[in-house]
Amino acid sequence: MGDLQGAEKIGKIPVVLPRLPRWRSLLRSFALAKDPLPVLNEALARYGDTVELFIGGVEKSILTRDPGLTQHVLQKNHRNYAKSKFTQGFSRYIGHGLLTNEGPDWLRQRRLIQPGFHRQRVAGLTGLMQEITAETLAPLAARAAEAGGAATVEVHALMTRLTFRIIARSVFSTNFPEAELDRLAGLITEIQAFFVRSIRQPYLKPWFRFKGHFKYHDALAAELRTLLAGLIAQRQQANARPGATPPDDLLQMLLDVRYEDTGEPMTPDRLIDEALILLVAGHETSANALTWLTYLLAHHPSEAVVVQTEMATVLAGRPPTFEDLPRLGSALHAVQETMRRYPPAWMVDRVALADDEYNGLRIPKGTLFSLYFHGLHHDEKYWPNPQEFRPGRFAPGQAPPVQPNAFVPFGGGPRLCIGMQFALTEMQLVTLELLRQFDLEWVPGQPPVTMQPLITLRPKHDFQVRLRLRPTA
Numbered sequence: 001m002g003d004l005q006g007a008e009k010i011g012k013i014p015v016v017l018p019r020l021p022r023w024r025s026l027l028r029s030f031a032l033a034k035d036p037l038p039v040l041n042e043a044l045a046r047y048g049d050t051v052e053l054f055i056g057g058v059e060k061s062i063l064t065r066d067p068g069l070t071q072h073v074l075q076k077n078h079r080n081y082a083k084s085k086f087t088q089g090f091s092r093y094i095g096h097g098l099l100t101n102e103g104p105d106w107l108r109q110r111r112l113i114q115p116g117f118h119r120q121r122v123a124g125l126t127g128l129m130q131e132i133t134a135e136t137l138a139p140l141a142a143r144a145a146e147a148g149g150a151a152t153v154e155v156h157a158l159m160t161r162l163t164f165r166i167i168a169r170s171v172f173s174t175n176f177p178e179a180e181l182d183r184l185a186g187l188i189t190e191i192q193a194f195f196v197r198s199i200r201q202p203y204l205k206p207w208f209r210f211k212g213h214f215k216y217h218d219a220l221a222a223e224l225r226t227l228l229a230g231l232i233a234q235r236q237q238a239n240a241r242p243g244a245t246p247p248d249d250l251l252q253m254l255l256d257v258r259y260e261d262t263g264e265p266m267t268p269d270r271l272i273d274e275a276l277i278l279l280v281a282g283h284e285t286s287a288n289a290l291t292w293l294t295y296l297l298a299h300h301p302s303e304a305v306v307v308q309t310e311m312a313t314v315l316a317g318r319p320p321t322f323e324d325l326p327r328l329g330s331a332l333h334a335v336q337e338t339m340r341r342y343p344p345a346w347m348v349d350r351v352a353l354a355d356d357e358y359n360g361l362r363i364p365k366g367t368l369f370s371l372y373f374h375g376l377h378h379d380e381k382y383w384p385n386p387q388e389f390r391p392g393r394f395a396p397g398q399a400p401p402v403q404p405n406a407f408v409p410f411g412g413g414p415r416l417c418i419g420m421q422f423a424l425t426e427m428q429l430v431t432l433e434l435l436r437q438f439d440l441e442w443v444p445g446q447p448p449v450t451m452q453p454l455i456t457l458r459p460k461h462d463f464q465v466r467l468r469l470r471p472t473a
Protein backbone atom coordinates (compact mmCIF):
# COMPACT_ATOMS: atom_id res chain seq x y z
CA MET A 1 0.00 0.00 0.00
CA GLY A 2 2.62 2.57 0.95
CA ASP A 3 6.25 3.12 1.85
CA LEU A 4 7.10 3.13 5.50
CA GLN A 5 8.65 6.47 6.38
CA GLY A 6 10.49 6.38 9.69
CA ALA A 7 9.29 4.11 12.48
CA GLU A 8 11.65 4.55 15.39
CA LYS A 9 10.02 2.57 18.21
CA ILE A 10 9.62 3.52 21.86
CA GLY A 11 7.42 1.08 23.73
CA LYS A 12 4.38 0.38 21.62
CA ILE A 13 4.07 3.76 19.90
CA PRO A 14 6.83 4.86 17.52
CA VAL A 15 8.26 8.34 18.23
CA VAL A 16 8.02 9.02 14.53
CA LEU A 17 4.91 7.50 13.17
CA PRO A 18 4.85 5.34 10.08
CA ARG A 19 3.25 7.41 7.39
CA LEU A 20 1.37 6.56 4.26
CA PRO A 21 2.76 9.04 1.74
CA ARG A 22 0.19 11.53 0.50
CA TRP A 23 0.31 10.23 -3.07
CA ARG A 24 -0.43 6.69 -1.92
CA SER A 25 -3.25 7.93 0.32
CA LEU A 26 -4.61 9.75 -2.69
CA LEU A 27 -4.40 6.59 -4.78
CA ARG A 28 -6.36 4.76 -2.13
CA SER A 29 -8.83 7.60 -1.56
CA PHE A 30 -11.45 6.23 -3.95
CA ALA A 31 -11.26 2.82 -2.31
CA LEU A 32 -11.44 4.56 1.08
CA ALA A 33 -14.57 6.50 0.12
CA LYS A 34 -16.20 3.38 -1.32
CA ASP A 35 -15.34 0.89 1.41
CA PRO A 36 -13.10 2.27 4.18
CA LEU A 37 -12.69 -0.73 6.47
CA PRO A 38 -10.47 -2.91 4.22
CA VAL A 39 -8.25 0.09 3.39
CA LEU A 40 -7.81 1.05 7.04
CA ASN A 41 -7.28 -2.57 8.13
CA GLU A 42 -4.66 -3.04 5.45
CA ALA A 43 -2.78 0.08 6.62
CA LEU A 44 -2.78 -1.12 10.24
CA ALA A 45 -1.81 -4.68 9.31
CA ARG A 46 1.16 -3.32 7.37
CA TYR A 47 2.37 -0.50 9.61
CA GLY A 48 1.22 -1.26 13.16
CA ASP A 49 -1.45 0.01 15.51
CA THR A 50 -0.97 3.70 14.77
CA VAL A 51 -0.30 5.26 11.38
CA GLU A 52 -0.41 8.70 9.84
CA LEU A 53 -2.39 9.00 6.63
CA PHE A 54 -4.21 11.52 4.49
CA ILE A 55 -7.97 11.03 4.42
CA GLY A 56 -9.10 11.41 0.85
CA GLY A 57 -5.50 12.33 0.06
CA VAL A 58 -6.11 15.70 1.71
CA GLU A 59 -6.76 15.69 5.43
CA LYS A 60 -3.77 14.53 7.53
CA SER A 61 -4.97 12.24 10.30
CA ILE A 62 -3.58 9.79 12.85
CA LEU A 63 -5.42 6.51 12.61
CA THR A 64 -5.09 4.38 15.72
CA ARG A 65 -6.37 1.20 17.28
CA ASP A 66 -3.93 1.50 20.19
CA PRO A 67 -5.97 1.29 23.42
CA GLY A 68 -3.47 3.45 25.36
CA LEU A 69 -3.50 6.27 22.82
CA THR A 70 -7.29 6.01 22.52
CA GLN A 71 -7.58 6.36 26.28
CA HIS A 72 -5.11 9.25 26.29
CA VAL A 73 -7.25 11.20 23.81
CA LEU A 74 -10.67 10.33 25.22
CA GLN A 75 -9.87 10.32 28.90
CA LYS A 76 -6.43 11.12 30.29
CA ASN A 77 -5.93 14.36 28.41
CA HIS A 78 -9.46 14.84 27.11
CA ARG A 79 -9.37 18.59 27.74
CA ASN A 80 -6.92 18.92 24.88
CA TYR A 81 -9.19 17.21 22.36
CA ALA A 82 -12.34 18.51 20.72
CA LYS A 83 -14.59 16.89 18.17
CA SER A 84 -13.49 17.58 14.63
CA LYS A 85 -15.10 19.95 12.17
CA PHE A 86 -16.93 16.99 10.64
CA THR A 87 -18.97 16.38 13.79
CA GLN A 88 -19.37 20.09 14.40
CA GLY A 89 -20.75 20.54 10.86
CA PHE A 90 -23.65 18.33 11.88
CA SER A 91 -24.84 21.01 14.31
CA ARG A 92 -25.98 23.09 11.32
CA TYR A 93 -28.87 20.65 11.04
CA ILE A 94 -29.35 19.17 14.49
CA GLY A 95 -28.32 22.06 16.72
CA HIS A 96 -25.97 22.16 19.69
CA GLY A 97 -27.11 19.35 21.94
CA LEU A 98 -24.68 17.18 23.94
CA LEU A 99 -23.33 15.24 20.98
CA THR A 100 -22.21 18.30 18.97
CA ASN A 101 -21.55 20.79 21.80
CA GLU A 102 -18.05 21.61 23.09
CA GLY A 103 -16.08 23.15 25.97
CA PRO A 104 -17.56 24.71 29.12
CA ASP A 105 -21.03 24.91 27.60
CA TRP A 106 -20.99 21.17 26.88
CA LEU A 107 -19.80 20.46 30.46
CA ARG A 108 -22.58 22.58 31.96
CA GLN A 109 -25.20 20.77 29.90
CA ARG A 110 -23.71 17.34 30.61
CA ARG A 111 -23.73 18.00 34.37
CA LEU A 112 -27.31 19.12 34.12
CA ILE A 113 -28.57 16.15 32.13
CA GLN A 114 -26.38 13.29 33.41
CA PRO A 115 -28.48 12.60 36.55
CA GLY A 116 -31.53 12.19 34.32
CA PHE A 117 -30.01 8.99 32.93
CA HIS A 118 -29.47 7.29 36.28
CA ARG A 119 -30.34 3.61 36.68
CA GLN A 120 -33.70 4.21 38.28
CA ARG A 121 -35.01 6.34 35.44
CA VAL A 122 -33.87 3.74 32.91
CA ALA A 123 -35.55 1.09 35.09
CA GLY A 124 -38.72 3.19 34.94
CA LEU A 125 -38.61 3.10 31.13
CA THR A 126 -38.34 -0.69 30.82
CA GLY A 127 -42.14 -1.13 30.84
CA LEU A 128 -42.40 1.21 27.87
CA MET A 129 -39.52 -0.53 26.04
CA GLN A 130 -41.22 -3.89 26.51
CA GLU A 131 -44.63 -2.57 25.47
CA ILE A 132 -43.27 -1.14 22.22
CA THR A 133 -41.26 -4.29 21.49
CA ALA A 134 -44.36 -6.46 22.05
CA GLU A 135 -46.48 -4.12 19.87
CA THR A 136 -43.90 -4.26 17.08
CA LEU A 137 -43.45 -8.03 17.17
CA ALA A 138 -47.17 -8.88 17.50
CA PRO A 139 -48.05 -8.46 13.79
CA LEU A 140 -45.06 -10.62 12.89
CA ALA A 141 -46.20 -13.36 15.24
CA ALA A 142 -49.71 -13.13 13.76
CA ARG A 143 -48.31 -13.31 10.24
CA ALA A 144 -46.16 -16.32 11.20
CA ALA A 145 -49.15 -18.10 12.78
CA GLU A 146 -51.25 -17.55 9.66
CA ALA A 147 -48.48 -18.83 7.41
CA GLY A 148 -48.06 -22.10 9.30
CA GLY A 149 -45.49 -21.00 11.89
CA ALA A 150 -42.90 -18.73 10.25
CA ALA A 151 -42.64 -15.30 8.63
CA THR A 152 -39.73 -13.55 6.96
CA VAL A 153 -38.81 -9.99 7.88
CA GLU A 154 -36.49 -7.26 6.60
CA VAL A 155 -34.32 -6.95 9.68
CA HIS A 156 -32.81 -3.45 9.42
CA ALA A 157 -36.18 -1.89 8.61
CA LEU A 158 -37.74 -3.69 11.57
CA MET A 159 -35.03 -2.66 14.04
CA THR A 160 -34.97 0.94 12.80
CA ARG A 161 -38.71 1.24 13.30
CA LEU A 162 -38.56 -0.43 16.71
CA THR A 163 -35.70 1.62 18.14
CA PHE A 164 -37.07 4.90 16.81
CA ARG A 165 -40.37 4.19 18.52
CA ILE A 166 -38.61 3.29 21.75
CA ILE A 167 -36.49 6.44 21.90
CA ALA A 168 -39.26 8.77 20.65
CA ARG A 169 -41.70 7.49 23.24
CA SER A 170 -39.06 7.47 25.97
CA VAL A 171 -38.60 11.19 25.29
CA PHE A 172 -42.21 12.12 24.49
CA SER A 173 -44.21 9.37 26.12
CA THR A 174 -47.55 11.09 25.54
CA ASN A 175 -49.36 12.83 22.70
CA PHE A 176 -47.50 11.21 19.86
CA PRO A 177 -49.72 10.60 16.85
CA GLU A 178 -48.34 7.97 14.44
CA ALA A 179 -48.20 10.46 11.55
CA GLU A 180 -46.00 12.87 13.54
CA LEU A 181 -43.77 10.01 14.62
CA ASP A 182 -43.27 8.94 11.01
CA ARG A 183 -42.62 12.52 9.85
CA LEU A 184 -40.06 12.98 12.64
CA ALA A 185 -38.24 9.76 11.71
CA GLY A 186 -38.34 10.72 8.01
CA LEU A 187 -36.89 14.19 8.62
CA ILE A 188 -34.02 12.86 10.74
CA THR A 189 -33.18 10.16 8.19
CA GLU A 190 -33.21 12.56 5.24
CA ILE A 191 -31.09 15.19 6.99
CA GLN A 192 -28.57 12.62 8.18
CA ALA A 193 -28.23 11.05 4.73
CA PHE A 194 -27.52 14.43 3.15
CA PHE A 195 -24.99 15.36 5.82
CA VAL A 196 -23.08 12.12 5.25
CA ARG A 197 -23.07 12.73 1.50
CA SER A 198 -21.73 16.24 1.88
CA ILE A 199 -18.87 14.93 4.08
CA ARG A 200 -18.05 11.96 1.87
CA GLN A 201 -18.11 13.93 -1.35
CA PRO A 202 -16.96 17.45 -0.41
CA TYR A 203 -16.18 18.20 -4.06
CA LEU A 204 -19.91 18.09 -4.79
CA LYS A 205 -20.59 21.07 -2.49
CA PRO A 206 -20.80 23.66 -5.32
CA TRP A 207 -23.24 21.36 -7.11
CA PHE A 208 -25.35 20.92 -3.96
CA ARG A 209 -25.37 24.70 -3.54
CA PHE A 210 -26.34 25.24 -7.16
CA LYS A 211 -29.17 22.70 -6.90
CA GLY A 212 -30.44 24.28 -3.65
CA HIS A 213 -29.77 21.13 -1.59
CA PHE A 214 -28.35 23.07 1.36
CA LYS A 215 -31.38 25.36 1.49
CA TYR A 216 -33.74 22.42 1.18
CA HIS A 217 -32.12 20.56 4.08
CA ASP A 218 -31.96 23.71 6.20
CA ALA A 219 -35.72 23.94 5.69
CA LEU A 220 -36.14 20.31 6.77
CA ALA A 221 -34.08 21.05 9.90
CA ALA A 222 -36.32 24.05 10.62
CA GLU A 223 -39.42 21.87 10.22
CA LEU A 224 -37.90 19.35 12.62
CA ARG A 225 -37.38 22.04 15.26
CA THR A 226 -40.90 23.40 14.79
CA LEU A 227 -42.30 19.91 15.24
CA LEU A 228 -40.38 19.43 18.47
CA ALA A 229 -41.27 22.91 19.72
CA GLY A 230 -44.94 22.04 19.22
CA LEU A 231 -44.60 18.79 21.19
CA ILE A 232 -42.78 20.57 24.02
CA ALA A 233 -45.39 23.34 24.15
CA GLN A 234 -48.19 20.73 24.31
CA ARG A 235 -46.48 19.11 27.28
CA GLN A 236 -46.05 22.41 29.08
CA GLN A 237 -49.73 23.23 28.56
CA ALA A 238 -50.78 19.80 29.80
CA ASN A 239 -48.60 20.18 32.89
CA ALA A 240 -50.14 23.58 33.65
CA ARG A 241 -53.65 22.09 33.92
CA PRO A 242 -54.87 21.83 37.52
CA GLY A 243 -54.21 18.42 39.02
CA ALA A 244 -51.97 17.34 36.11
CA THR A 245 -49.44 14.57 36.81
CA PRO A 246 -46.45 14.96 34.50
CA PRO A 247 -45.24 11.68 32.94
CA ASP A 248 -41.90 10.24 34.02
CA ASP A 249 -40.15 10.46 30.64
CA LEU A 250 -36.96 12.03 29.29
CA LEU A 251 -38.68 15.23 28.14
CA GLN A 252 -40.02 15.76 31.65
CA MET A 253 -36.50 15.21 32.96
CA LEU A 254 -35.23 17.94 30.59
CA LEU A 255 -38.05 20.26 31.68
CA ASP A 256 -37.49 19.67 35.39
CA VAL A 257 -33.71 20.11 35.64
CA ARG A 258 -32.30 23.39 36.94
CA TYR A 259 -28.82 24.88 36.52
CA GLU A 260 -26.96 24.68 39.81
CA ASP A 261 -25.60 28.23 39.62
CA THR A 262 -28.75 30.10 38.50
CA GLY A 263 -31.58 27.78 39.51
CA GLU A 264 -33.04 28.43 36.04
CA PRO A 265 -34.48 25.80 33.65
CA MET A 266 -33.19 25.35 30.09
CA THR A 267 -34.30 27.87 27.49
CA PRO A 268 -36.84 26.62 24.91
CA ASP A 269 -34.16 26.52 22.23
CA ARG A 270 -31.86 24.47 24.44
CA LEU A 271 -34.68 22.07 25.22
CA ILE A 272 -35.19 21.45 21.51
CA ASP A 273 -31.44 20.92 20.99
CA GLU A 274 -31.19 18.34 23.76
CA ALA A 275 -34.43 16.51 22.94
CA LEU A 276 -33.41 16.32 19.29
CA ILE A 277 -29.95 14.99 20.06
CA LEU A 278 -31.44 12.16 22.10
CA LEU A 279 -33.61 11.17 19.13
CA VAL A 280 -30.68 11.35 16.71
CA ALA A 281 -28.02 9.68 18.88
CA GLY A 282 -30.41 7.21 20.44
CA HIS A 283 -31.92 5.28 17.61
CA GLU A 284 -29.64 4.46 14.67
CA THR A 285 -26.89 3.11 16.93
CA SER A 286 -29.21 0.70 18.73
CA ALA A 287 -30.98 -0.18 15.46
CA ASN A 288 -27.69 -1.18 13.85
CA ALA A 289 -26.52 -3.19 16.85
CA LEU A 290 -29.80 -5.11 16.95
CA THR A 291 -29.70 -5.68 13.19
CA TRP A 292 -26.23 -7.21 13.39
CA LEU A 293 -27.23 -9.19 16.46
CA THR A 294 -30.13 -10.76 14.54
CA TYR A 295 -27.81 -11.46 11.62
CA LEU A 296 -25.26 -13.16 13.86
CA LEU A 297 -27.78 -15.19 15.86
CA ALA A 298 -29.47 -16.39 12.66
CA HIS A 299 -26.05 -17.71 11.60
CA HIS A 300 -25.21 -19.12 15.04
CA PRO A 301 -28.42 -20.74 16.30
CA SER A 302 -26.56 -22.50 19.12
CA GLU A 303 -25.82 -19.07 20.66
CA ALA A 304 -29.53 -18.22 20.52
CA VAL A 305 -30.24 -21.50 22.34
CA VAL A 306 -27.87 -20.44 25.16
CA VAL A 307 -29.99 -17.29 25.69
CA GLN A 308 -33.28 -19.20 25.39
CA THR A 309 -32.19 -21.87 27.87
CA GLU A 310 -31.11 -19.30 30.44
CA MET A 311 -34.35 -17.41 29.95
CA ALA A 312 -36.42 -20.57 30.51
CA THR A 313 -34.59 -21.26 33.77
CA VAL A 314 -34.75 -17.71 35.16
CA LEU A 315 -38.17 -16.59 33.95
CA ALA A 316 -40.15 -19.80 33.48
CA GLY A 317 -42.20 -18.20 30.70
CA ARG A 318 -42.98 -14.77 32.21
CA PRO A 319 -41.61 -11.55 30.66
CA PRO A 320 -38.43 -10.18 32.27
CA THR A 321 -38.35 -7.18 34.61
CA PHE A 322 -35.46 -4.74 35.02
CA GLU A 323 -34.46 -6.59 38.20
CA ASP A 324 -34.17 -9.90 36.28
CA LEU A 325 -31.65 -8.54 33.79
CA PRO A 326 -28.48 -9.26 35.82
CA ARG A 327 -29.52 -12.96 35.92
CA LEU A 328 -30.00 -12.99 32.14
CA GLY A 329 -26.36 -12.36 31.30
CA SER A 330 -26.28 -14.46 28.11
CA ALA A 331 -28.45 -11.96 26.24
CA LEU A 332 -26.17 -9.14 27.36
CA HIS A 333 -23.07 -11.08 26.28
CA ALA A 334 -24.60 -11.60 22.84
CA VAL A 335 -25.24 -7.83 22.62
CA GLN A 336 -21.67 -7.04 23.74
CA GLU A 337 -20.09 -9.51 21.34
CA THR A 338 -22.19 -8.05 18.52
CA MET A 339 -20.94 -4.55 19.34
CA ARG A 340 -17.39 -5.87 19.39
CA ARG A 341 -17.79 -7.36 15.92
CA TYR A 342 -19.90 -4.50 14.56
CA PRO A 343 -19.37 -1.40 16.72
CA PRO A 344 -22.18 1.01 15.75
CA ALA A 345 -19.78 3.92 16.40
CA TRP A 346 -17.00 2.34 14.35
CA MET A 347 -14.74 5.41 14.40
CA VAL A 348 -14.67 8.53 16.56
CA ASP A 349 -12.71 11.65 15.70
CA ARG A 350 -10.95 14.30 17.73
CA VAL A 351 -8.64 17.23 17.03
CA ALA A 352 -5.77 18.41 19.30
CA LEU A 353 -6.38 21.93 20.63
CA ALA A 354 -2.73 22.41 21.67
CA ASP A 355 0.60 20.59 21.32
CA ASP A 356 0.64 17.36 23.27
CA GLU A 357 2.77 14.27 23.75
CA TYR A 358 2.05 10.61 24.31
CA ASN A 359 4.82 8.14 25.24
CA GLY A 360 7.36 10.23 23.32
CA LEU A 361 5.12 10.80 20.32
CA ARG A 362 4.81 14.52 19.57
CA ILE A 363 1.27 15.57 18.79
CA PRO A 364 1.20 19.07 17.25
CA LYS A 365 -1.80 21.34 17.73
CA GLY A 366 -4.41 20.67 15.06
CA THR A 367 -3.62 16.94 14.73
CA LEU A 368 -6.69 15.04 13.66
CA PHE A 369 -7.28 11.67 15.29
CA SER A 370 -9.35 8.85 13.86
CA LEU A 371 -9.94 6.54 16.81
CA TYR A 372 -10.69 3.32 15.05
CA PHE A 373 -12.90 1.29 17.40
CA HIS A 374 -13.61 -1.37 14.78
CA GLY A 375 -9.86 -1.99 14.44
CA LEU A 376 -9.35 -2.13 18.20
CA HIS A 377 -12.24 -4.59 18.57
CA HIS A 378 -10.55 -6.95 16.09
CA ASP A 379 -7.00 -6.76 17.35
CA GLU A 380 -5.73 -10.30 17.99
CA LYS A 381 -3.62 -9.06 20.90
CA TYR A 382 -6.82 -8.59 22.89
CA TRP A 383 -9.32 -10.81 21.09
CA PRO A 384 -8.30 -14.38 20.18
CA ASN A 385 -9.93 -15.37 16.84
CA PRO A 386 -11.46 -11.91 16.46
CA GLN A 387 -13.62 -12.85 13.47
CA GLU A 388 -15.49 -15.49 15.48
CA PHE A 389 -18.80 -14.66 17.14
CA ARG A 390 -18.34 -15.92 20.68
CA PRO A 391 -20.59 -14.18 23.23
CA GLY A 392 -19.04 -16.37 25.95
CA ARG A 393 -15.92 -14.14 25.86
CA PHE A 394 -17.90 -11.64 27.91
CA ALA A 395 -18.98 -14.17 30.54
CA PRO A 396 -17.29 -13.81 33.93
CA GLY A 397 -14.21 -15.94 34.60
CA GLN A 398 -13.12 -16.30 30.96
CA ALA A 399 -9.48 -16.54 29.95
CA PRO A 400 -8.27 -14.19 28.69
CA PRO A 401 -10.63 -11.75 30.42
CA VAL A 402 -11.96 -8.82 28.38
CA GLN A 403 -9.66 -5.83 28.77
CA PRO A 404 -11.88 -2.82 29.41
CA ASN A 405 -9.67 -0.49 27.34
CA ALA A 406 -9.98 -2.77 24.32
CA PHE A 407 -13.79 -2.68 24.31
CA VAL A 408 -15.11 0.82 23.72
CA PRO A 409 -18.47 0.67 21.90
CA PHE A 410 -19.74 3.63 23.93
CA GLY A 411 -16.53 5.67 23.74
CA GLY A 412 -14.76 6.69 26.93
CA GLY A 413 -13.84 9.47 29.31
CA PRO A 414 -16.19 12.33 30.16
CA ARG A 415 -17.92 12.09 26.76
CA LEU A 416 -18.84 8.44 27.27
CA CYS A 417 -22.26 7.81 25.74
CA ILE A 418 -24.85 9.23 28.13
CA GLY A 419 -27.38 6.70 26.86
CA MET A 420 -25.21 3.63 27.57
CA GLN A 421 -27.40 2.19 30.32
CA PHE A 422 -30.52 2.99 28.34
CA ALA A 423 -29.14 1.31 25.21
CA LEU A 424 -27.88 -1.81 27.00
CA THR A 425 -31.20 -2.29 28.76
CA GLU A 426 -33.13 -1.71 25.54
CA MET A 427 -30.99 -4.13 23.51
CA GLN A 428 -31.03 -6.82 26.20
CA LEU A 429 -34.83 -6.60 26.47
CA VAL A 430 -35.37 -6.68 22.70
CA THR A 431 -33.05 -9.70 22.37
CA LEU A 432 -34.88 -11.53 25.13
CA GLU A 433 -38.35 -10.85 23.71
CA LEU A 434 -37.30 -11.73 20.16
CA LEU A 435 -35.78 -15.04 21.27
CA ARG A 436 -38.63 -15.77 23.68
CA GLN A 437 -41.10 -15.68 20.80
CA PHE A 438 -39.05 -16.85 17.84
CA ASP A 439 -36.22 -18.99 16.53
CA LEU A 440 -34.21 -17.10 13.93
CA GLU A 441 -33.36 -18.72 10.60
CA TRP A 442 -31.18 -17.35 7.87
CA VAL A 443 -33.03 -17.15 4.55
CA PRO A 444 -30.76 -18.86 2.01
CA GLY A 445 -29.92 -17.42 -1.40
CA GLN A 446 -29.45 -13.78 -0.31
CA PRO A 447 -26.44 -11.80 -1.48
CA PRO A 448 -23.63 -11.53 1.09
CA VAL A 449 -24.33 -8.92 3.77
CA THR A 450 -21.62 -6.26 3.77
CA MET A 451 -20.91 -3.33 6.07
CA GLN A 452 -21.55 0.28 5.20
CA PRO A 453 -19.66 2.53 7.58
CA LEU A 454 -21.44 5.91 7.49
CA ILE A 455 -21.79 7.86 10.75
CA THR A 456 -22.74 4.47 12.16
CA LEU A 457 -21.93 0.98 10.93
CA ARG A 458 -24.94 -0.34 9.08
CA PRO A 459 -25.49 -3.13 6.57
CA LYS A 460 -25.17 -1.92 2.99
CA HIS A 461 -28.46 -3.60 2.05
CA ASP A 462 -31.23 -4.89 4.19
CA PHE A 463 -31.53 -8.67 4.55
CA GLN A 464 -34.18 -11.16 5.57
CA VAL A 465 -34.43 -13.52 8.50
CA ARG A 466 -37.20 -16.03 9.01
CA LEU A 467 -38.89 -15.79 12.40
CA ARG A 468 -40.22 -19.20 13.42
CA LEU A 469 -42.71 -19.20 16.29
CA ARG A 470 -41.44 -21.15 19.26
CA PRO A 471 -43.81 -23.72 20.74
CA THR A 472 -43.70 -22.02 24.14
CA ALA A 473 -44.34 -18.47 22.83
Ligand code: HEM
Binds near residue numbers: 417
Ligand atom coordinates in the same frame (compact mmCIF):
# COMPACT_ATOMS: atom_id res chain seq x y z
C1 HEM B 1 -25.86 0.74 20.80
C2 HEM B 1 -26.21 1.95 21.15
C3 HEM B 1 -25.29 3.12 21.27
C4 HEM B 1 -23.96 3.23 20.96
C5 HEM B 1 -23.03 2.15 20.41
C6 HEM B 1 -23.56 4.59 21.28
C7 HEM B 1 -22.27 5.08 21.13
C8 HEM B 1 -21.88 6.34 21.50
C9 HEM B 1 -20.52 6.83 21.45
C10 HEM B 1 -19.31 6.04 20.98
C11 HEM B 1 -20.53 8.10 21.90
C12 HEM B 1 -19.31 9.02 22.07
C13 HEM B 1 -18.99 9.74 20.80
C14 HEM B 1 -17.70 10.54 20.92
O1 HEM B 1 -17.00 10.46 21.92
O2 HEM B 1 -17.40 11.28 19.97
C15 HEM B 1 -21.90 8.44 22.21
C16 HEM B 1 -22.31 9.68 22.68
C17 HEM B 1 -23.63 10.00 22.94
N1 HEM B 1 -24.70 9.13 22.94
FE1 HEM B 1 -24.67 7.19 22.45
N2 HEM B 1 -24.65 5.26 21.74
C18 HEM B 1 -25.73 4.41 21.77
C19 HEM B 1 -27.01 4.70 22.20
C20 HEM B 1 -27.42 5.91 22.69
C21 HEM B 1 -28.76 6.19 23.20
C22 HEM B 1 -29.87 5.16 23.31
C23 HEM B 1 -28.78 7.51 23.53
C24 HEM B 1 -29.90 8.32 24.13
C25 HEM B 1 -30.83 7.82 24.89
C26 HEM B 1 -27.47 8.06 23.24
C27 HEM B 1 -27.12 9.36 23.43
C28 HEM B 1 -25.83 9.85 23.27
C29 HEM B 1 -25.47 11.24 23.51
C30 HEM B 1 -26.41 12.37 23.89
C31 HEM B 1 -24.09 11.34 23.31
C32 HEM B 1 -23.21 12.57 23.47
C33 HEM B 1 -22.68 12.58 24.89
C34 HEM B 1 -21.73 13.72 25.19
O3 HEM B 1 -20.87 14.03 24.37
O4 HEM B 1 -21.85 14.26 26.30
N3 HEM B 1 -26.67 7.06 22.74
N4 HEM B 1 -22.71 7.35 21.98
